[in-house]
Amino acid sequence: MKSGLLVVVSGPAGVGKGTVVSRAREKNNNIVYSVSATSRKPRPGEVEGRNYFFVSRERFNEMIKNNELLEWVEYCGNFYGTPRAYVEEQLKKGRIVLLEIEVEGAGNIKRQYPECVSIFIAPPDPDELKRRITGRGTEPPDVIEKRMRRAKEEMERMSEYDYVIINDTIEDASDRLIEILEIELEAANKGTSANR
Numbered sequence: 001m002k003s004g005l006l007v008v009v010s011g012p013a014g015v016g017k018g019t020v021v022s023r024a025r026e027k028n029n030n031i032v033y034s035v036s037a038t039s040r041k042p043r044p045g046e047v048e049g050r051n052y053f054f055v056s057r058e059r060f061n062e063m064i065k066n067n068e069l070l071e072w073v074e075y076c077g078n079f080y081g082t083p084r085a086y087v088e089e090q091l092k093k094g095r096i097v098l099l100e101i102e103v104e105g106a107g108n109i110k111r112q113y114p115e116c117v118s119i120f121i122a123p124p125d126p127d128e129l130k131r132r133i134t135g136r137g138t139e140p141p142d143v144i145e146k147r148m149r150r151a152k153e154e155m156e157r158m159s160e161y162d163y164v165i166i167n168d169t170i171e172d173a174s175d176r177l178i179e180i181l182e183i184e185l186e187a188a189n190k191g192t193s194a195n196r
Helices: 017-027 059-065 082-091 104-113 124-134 139-156 172-192
Strands: 005-010 031-034 037-039 052-054 071-076 079-083 096-099 119-122 163-166
Touching: 005 017, 005 052, 005 082, 005 104, 005 172, 017 031, 017 096, 017 172, 031 082, 037 059, 059 079, 071 082, 071 104, 079 082, 079 104, 082 096, 096 104, 119 172, 124 139, 163 172
Parallel strands: 005 096, 005 119, 031 096, 037 052, 119 163
Antiparallel strands: 037 079, 071 079
């Protein structure tokens, strides 16, 4: 039976993680995205069950209590977590399961699943990251500054990841992501480990 592959993708807000992951999924249909649960309100255009499972803080606390989450964190005043059942079901099917989570959550997953592959998506430079966050037009200046401070902290932890991908263009970054995933999945199915 083929093994699945658990992959953690992190990177600062605004770096384009979601876009890179979506493009990689368009190119490789064995990649599935684990939708996170969050207590934050949806942004314009976000869809329940596709971008996130939007739940109340009370429901999120129930999920924690009932061990329904692989990991969870509080980030910028909201809760985010990874629902356990879906991930375990997809791994049993031999799929590549991508978890797009921030660095604290990534560390929690790595402790529970040491064999998981961790990938950090970084901006070409900090100025470009600020342009991307500002360009969204969804956050006030104080939130942008908070996100930039958080991004600096997160980028200081890049060395904790198995791989770093610079998101200079979506096509190049998604191609590199697929290349890493294919190498790692092949290694997992041979019972070896890729050269990380």
